[in-house]
Amino acid sequence: MKSGFVNLFGKPNAGKSTLLNVLMGEKLAIVSHKVQTTRHRIKGILTAPEYQIILSDTPGIIDPRYKLHEKMMDSVKQAVSDTDLALLLLDGRDNLEENDQIFSGLHLKVPAFVLINKCERMKDSEIASVMAFFRDKKYTTEVLAISALKKINTEGLLDHIVTHLPEGEPFFEGDEMTDRPVKFFVSEMIREKIFSLYEDEIPYHTAVLVQEFKEKDTLTKIQADIIVQRETQKGILLGEGGKMIRQLGTEARKEIESFIGRKVFLELFVKVRPKWRDNEWQLREYGY
C-alpha cells in the first residue's frame, strides 16, 4: 500500500483547480478564467485498493498586497511543509523564468514534477523546448506535458504519482473525499458564480459566508451573506431592480442542488464591510 500527500503549486490561472478536479473525477475546486480564484487549500482524497493520494489545491502564488493575500500565501507555505510530492504547474505559454523563480522559491525538499499545462494549445517543438528548460532544474524529478482541460496525459500522471508515493497505510477512511464540510463547498459555488457573472474588481472584493444550512423535509434551506467593501459594489451585485442577484441566486442554487442531490431554497443578502480584506477578525469570520 502506498499513501501520501501531493500538493499542487503554481501561478494564478495555471490550471491547478482544473487539474485537481480532473484527478478527483469530481468538481471540488472552483475554476474561473480570472486569476486568484482559489483562496483556500482544498484537499481531495483519492482512494484505490493499492494507494491513497491526498491531493491539495492551493491558491496561486503571488506577492501579497493585503492581509487576505498573506493568508492565501500562508496556506501555500503550509502545503510546502507537508507534502510528499509536489506538482509544479505552469501554463506552457507563460514566462518560463518567472515560473522557475516561483518553483525555486518554494525550497522543496521532496520530489517534484513540473507539469506543462495547456499543452493542447502548443506545437510539439514548443513543448519540447519548455520541457528542456525545466529538465535540469534542481527541483525537477520529472517533466510532463499535460492538458487538464482536455484530459491529455492526466491518467498517466496518476501512475507517475503513485510510483513516487511513500509506502504507508491510508490516512483517511475509504469513503471520505475531502476534508471540507458541505457548507464550505456551498460558499465556494456561490463565489464561483460571482467570478463568472461580475467584472473587474467585484469578485476580488467579495467574500461569501453561509449563515444557515438547514435540512428540511423536502428541501435544504440555505442563507448566505455576500460581503463587499463598498456601497457601490453592493449596487452592482444587486443590479437594476435586483436582476443580477436573482440570476446569481438561480445559477448558484442549481449548482448546489446538483452537488448535494436535494432541492435547495437559497437566500442571499449583500452586506457592506469596509476593508474586510485587511481586517484580521473579519477574515477569520469568513474562514480565512
Ligand SMILES: Nc1nc2c(ncn2[C@@H]2O[C@H](COP(=O)(O)OP(=O)(O)OP(=O)(O)O)[C@@H](O)[C@H]2O)c(=O)[nH]1
Ligand atoms: N486551454 C486550456 N485551458 C485550461 C487548461 N487547464 C485549465 N485551463 C483554464 O485556465 C483557467 C484557470 O484555471 P483554474 O483551474 O481556475 O486555475 P488555477 O491555477 O486554479 O487559478 P487560481 O485559483 O487563480 O490560482 C480556466 O479558464 C481553465 O478553464 C488546459 O489544459 N488548457
Ligand SMILES: [Mg+2]
Ligand atoms: Mg484555483
